[in-house]
Amino acid sequence: MNKKRITAIIMALCVCLSFCGAGWFDGTKVMVDTENNKVYQYRTADEIVSEFTANSKAAKTKYNNQPVLLYGQVVSVDKDGKNLTVTGLSNTSLTLECTCERSLRSTAKTYQTGTKVALYGSISVGLFTGDVYFTVDKFTALPASALSSDMYYLKDGTEYNKRNATKVTINNGGVEYYIPSTWVNDKIQHSVKDENLGTMEGYQYVLNKLSPADSVPESLFVCYFDNNSQLAFAGDSDETKLIEKAIVENILGNVGIFPTKRVMTYYGEEYNYYDGVFKNALEAGDGYRCEFIFRADGEDGIVVVLYVYREAKHLKDVLFLTRFLEVR
Amino acid sequence: MKRKRVLFLLAIAVLLVLAGWGQKKVELLSDKKLIDLSAAIGNCKLGADDMVQDIGKETPNPSATPVPMTSVTPKPTAKPTPKVTVTPKPDLPAKPRIQEIRVRGEQITYNYVPWPDLDILTAQLRRDHDERTTFRLVDDYAEAHVYREMLKLLSDLEAEIELKYTVE
Numbered sequence: 001m002n003k004k005r006i007t008a009i010i011m012a013l014c015v016c017l018s019f020c021g022a023g024w025f026d027g028t029k030v031m032v033d034t035e036n037n038k039v040y041q042y043r044t045a046d047e048i049v050s051e052f053t054a055n056s057k058a059a060k061t062k063y064n065n066q067p068v069l070l071y072g073q074v075v076s077v078d079k080d081g082k083n084l085t086v087t088g089l090s091n092t093s094l095t096l097e098c099t100c101e102r103s104l105r106s107t108a109k110t111y112q113t114g115t116k117v118a119l120y121g122s123i124s125v126g127l128f129t130g131d132v133y134f135t136v137d138k139f140t141a142l143p144a145s146a147l148s149s150d151m152y153y154l155k156d157g158t159e160y161n162k163r164n165a166t167k168v169t170i171n172n173g174g175v176e177y178y179i180p181s182t183w184v185n186d187k188i189q190h191s192v193k194d195e196n197l198g199t200m201e202g203y204q205y206v207l208n209k210l211s212p213a214d215s216v217p218e219s220l221f222v223c224y225f226d227n228n229s230q231l232a233f234a235g236d237s238d239e240t241k242l243i244e245k246a247i248v249e250n251i252l253g254n255v256g257i258f259p260t261k262r263v264m265t266y267y268g269e270e271y272n273y274y275d276g277v278f279k280n281a282l283e284a285g286d287g288y289r290c291e292f293i294f295r296a297d298g299e300d301g302i303v304v305v306l307y308v309y310r311e312a313k314h315l316k317d318v319l320f321l322t323r324f325l326e327v328r
Numbered sequence: 329m330k331r332k333r334v335l336f337l338l339a340i341a342v343l344l345v346l347a348g349w350g351q352k353k354v355e356l357l358s359d360k361k362l363i364d365l366s367a368a369i370g371n372c373k374l375g376a377d378d379m380v381q382d383i384g385k386e387t388p389n390p391s392a393t394p395v396p397m398t399s400v401t402p403k404p405t406a407k408p409t410p411k412v413t414v415t416p417k418p419d420l421p422a423k424p425r426i427q428e429i430r431v432r433g434e435q436i437t438y439n440y441v442p443w444p445d446l447d448i449l450t451a452q453l454r455r456d457h458d459e460r461t462t463f464r465l466v467d468d469y470a471e472a473h474v475y476r477e478m479l480k481l482l483s484d485l486e487a488e489i490e491l492k493y494t495v496e
Contacts, residue, residue, distance in 0.1 A: 217372030232355035
C-alpha cells in the first residue's frame with residue numbers, strides 16, 4: 001500500500017469521526033478528576049499504629065492504598081532522604097517506612113529524629129511481611145484544623161470537615177451524599193422534580209449564588225435515574241452504557257459516538273464519566289461544559305452527578321461531594 | 329479493480345460501525361427532559377435579592393482564619409444580564425432553617441467556618457437572623473468560659489432582636 005493511499009484513508013477516518021462528534025483530538029482537561037485530586041483523611045501515626053497493632057487484618061482492609069494526611073514523629077532518615085521512618089507521638093510499638101520520590105528527598109533530609117512531621121501520602125501493607133509502608137506525596141505543615149479523623153484534605157491544603165457537612169438522601173435512602181451546610185438554603189438547593197426542572201428525583205445546587213454571588217451560572221446536579229419508572233422497556237435495565245447515552249441525549253440533545261470513560265477509583269468505587277457541552281438557545285456564547293458522573297445502582301437505576309459550568313470555581317466542593325457519595 | 333472497490337466499501341462499512349450506526353438504542357418512557365438545563369440555568373441568574381445579600385457582608389480576619397472549603401469567587405462583572413425568560417418557580421412556604429454554632433475547645437465555628445472575633449460573629453448573626461432561622465449552639469468539648477460567653481451572646485440577641493436559639 002503506497003503512502004498516498006495510507007494518507008487518504010487516515011484523512012477519511014478523521015473526517016468521518018469528526019462528523020460523528022468524536023473527541024479524540026479534544027485536549028480539554030477533565031475537571032472532575034477524582035484520581036488526580038485525591039482526598040486525604042487526617043490520621044495520626046498513633047491511631048494507625050494502634051489499629052495495626054490491635055488487628056492488622058482489619059487495619060489492612062481499611063487503609064491499604066488509601067490516601068492519608070499522616071502526623072507523627074521521625075524515628076530516622078536515610079542519608080539520601082529516600083526513606084524516612086515514622087512512628088506515633090505516644091505509641092511507638094510500630095513504625096511506618098515512608099518512601100520519598102526524588103523531588104522530596106532534599107526536604108526529607110531536613111528532618112531529624114524526634115521531630116514532628118505531617119505527610120500527604122498513601123499507606124500500603126506488605127503482602128507477606130505485613131509491614132506498613134507509606135509512599136509520601138508531599139510534606140506539609142500540619143493544618144490548624146487537623147483535630148480529628150473527620151477532617152479531609154486535598155493536596156493543596158483545601159480542607160473539608162465531614163462532621164459539619166449535611167447528609168442528603170435520595171431514592172428512599174438508597175443514595176447518600178454530603179453537602180456543606182451553606183448549601184442548605186432555598187437560593188442554592190432546588191428540587192428538580194418539585195420545581196419543574198426535570199423528571200428525575202434529585203437536586204440542583206446553584207453554586208454561583210454562594211456568597212459572594214457571581215453572575216456566571218454554575219450548577220451541580222445530583223439525581224437518580226430510576227430504570228423501573230423511566231425506561232420504555234424493562235428488559236433494557238441491564239444496558240447501563242446505553243441508558244447513560246440515552247440520558248445524555250435527553251439532557252444535552254446530542255452525544256458523540258464514543259462511550260463513556262470508565263473510572264476505577266482509589267476508594268473502591270467505579271463510575272462512568274462523560275464530557276459534553278450544552279448550548280442554551282437563549283444565550284449567545286460557547287455554551288456550558290457538562291461533566292457527567294454515572295454511578296450504577298445495579299440494574300435498578302443510575303445516580304447522575306452533573307456539573308454544569310463555564311468556569312469551574314467550585315470544583316473542590318464537587319470533588320468532595322463525589323468522593324463521599326454512596327450508593328447503598 | 330473489483331477487489332479495490334470491495335475493499336473501499338468494506339472500509340466505509342467499518343467506519344460506519346465505529347460511528348455507531350446500527351447500534352441498539354435504549355428508549356426512555358417519556359420525551360420530557362430528565363433535567364431541563366435551560367430552566368435550571370435560569371435559576372442561576374442573579375435577582376435583586378441576591379445583590380442585596382452581599383451589601384455590607386464582612387469576612388472574618390483572614391490572618392486568623394483557615395481558608396474555607398468553598399472557592400473564592402471574583403466580584404460580579406459589570407456586564408448586564410441578558411433578558412431571559414425564566415420558568416416561574418411555584419410558591420412554596422418558607423422552609424425553617426437551622427444554623428449551627430459549634431464550640432470546640434476555645435474555637436467557635438459558625439456554619440463550618442471558624443470565627444475568631446466575637447464582634448464580627450455577632451454582626452453576622454444579626455444579618456442572618458430572620459423569622460424562619462433558629463441558631464443551634466453545640467457544645468463539642470468546649471472550654472467552659474468560651475461556651476458561657478457564646479451562650480450569653482445568644483441570650484442578649486434573643487432579648488434584643490428575638491433571635492431564636494437552642495442548645496445541644
